[in-house]
Amino acid sequence: MGKPERPATISDVASLAGVSVGTASKALNGRGSMRPDTRRRVQEAAQRLSFHANAAARTLNTGRTYTVGMITTDSIGRFSIPVMLGAEDSLGAGQMSVFLCDGRDDPIREQYYLKTLLSRNVDGIIVTGRRTQARPPIAAALPVPVVYAFISSTDPEDCSVVPDEAGGARKAIEHLLATGRRRIAHITGPEHHHSAQVRATGAADTLAEAGLTLVAPPMFGEWSELWGRQAAGMLLAMGHDVDAVFCGSDQIARGVASTLGVAGRRIPEDLALIGFDNWDVMALACQPPLTSLDMDLEGLGRAAADLLLDAINGRPSPGRHTRPCRLVVRESTAIVVSQPSTAPGPLIASARPE
Structure with a gap:
């Protein structure tokens, strides 16, 4: 029965890489200044020898636990x-x-x-x-x-x-303005929540710089799809002439999309919809796929x-x-060539899709 193979040591790695033991140690621990090819050569040697650094010894040498x-x-x-x-x-x-x-x-x-x-x-x-x-x-x-x-x-x-949530809200509004939208509503989370306040303020400030205002005060509620459905229903009932909705989260936006679809409002033909978070579970499952801000x-x-x-x-x-934040553009804010719409003029609820 043969003797078990001896585990590779740092000396073996240094020898194979053609460097000193000290250089090999620094290369494997991410310390020291050396040429990239030297560090790569040491790492390749360690991989070839299946070398694994002794964590306890490394701690003693550096005073760190990594x-x-x-x-x-x-x-x-x-x-x-x-x-x-x-x-x-x-x-x-x-x-x-x-x-x-x-x-x-x-x-x-x-x-x-x-x-x-x-x-x-x-x-x-x-x-x-x-x-x-x-x-x-x-x-x-x-x-x-x-x-x-x-x-x-x-x-x-x-x-x-x-x-930069305020910057993200600015990008959302600037994108909507660039697509020709001017009558924008904002539906977001709890009023006491920092993110809801920052995003709402960023949206209002950006519109003000363009000489515009939100069609209604920000609608504060919950970070949920249910609140998105409820808020969209309220927006429909108020009859505001809206051509875009900026939502404080993707969950809210998905709820908004659901209610608008039932009411016969087409996205993006009748109005654009944009969310925040770029949570793929929500953004990609939304119909149509949701434009959103990625943090x-x-x-x-x-x-x-x-x-x-x-x-x-x-x-x-x-x-x-x-x-x-990064703007991720999808179909919900696409620019649509003007065409006749079967939906009612102002944003008014209908009993069923038309």
């Missing part, structure tokens, strides 16, 4: 999971792992996870959640850097990375991880960092 904690209040994961995937993309290049902890909007649970992560000597922490509204700092004078992603900290000295949550997660890595390496970037 782990990052992520604490979220987003139990469903609609926002935190894309942020985490983006963070992992950036951190994985340095062979760092992410521990995800769900605080469930419970301050006691959140502090428990914070203490647990610190006891594991994580190199840094990312705090995220399901709302962009600023929150109090998770703790004071922590021994490791903290970056807030998607949500922000009320402390201006903390590092926060957030989507690029994975990109936001990558940016947060990059800022955290800089802070870990002694280069913190305090303050609020905003990232632009």
Whole structure:
């Protein structure tokens, strides 16, 4: 019976790559300055030898655990999971792992996870959640850097990375204006919600710059398809002459599309419809497919991880960092060649499709 094969060592990798042991170590740990081809040669040698770095030894050599904690209040994961995937993309290049902890909007649970992560000597922490509204700092004078992603900290000295929701609303209105729409309504989420307020204000301000106003005050409600159906029914009942509806979320927009379809209003022929979030489950299932604003949550997660890595390496970037939203154009806002419409003149409900 033969002897088991000896696992490859860092010396074996260095020898195969034709570099020193120190250079091989730096190349595999993402440290130091070297030519890209040298780093690539070391990584290829490690792959050929099936070499796996000893995490404990690496910690002793660098004083770091190569782990990052992520604490979220987003139990469903609609926002935190894309942020985490983006963070992992950036951190994985340095062979760092992410521990995800769900605080469930419970301050006691959140502090428990914070203490647990610190006891594991994580190199840094990312705090995220399901709302962009600023929150109090998770703790004071922590021994490791903290970056807030998607949500922000009320402390201006903390590092926060957030989507530019006001800019997203501006892009939505500018797009509708560019397609010839002028009589625009806005249906959005709860009035007390930060995102609803920011998006409504951004829409109104952009219209004001063009010498226009919303056809009615912003319609605040819930972030739900049900509210979208109800609000569209109210809009129909009021009889406003509307040629576009900007919704504060894709869920709301899908509900609006459903009610308008039953009332015989054609999208985009009779009016254009645009949402926010670019949640493909909603946007692509909408009839017709929905134009929407994408907050690029994975990109936001990558940016947060990059800022955290800089802070870990002694280069913190305090303050609020905003990232632009991206307009994703689909059929719901298409420019339509003028043609006779079978729908009634003003936006008035009909008993059935005509």
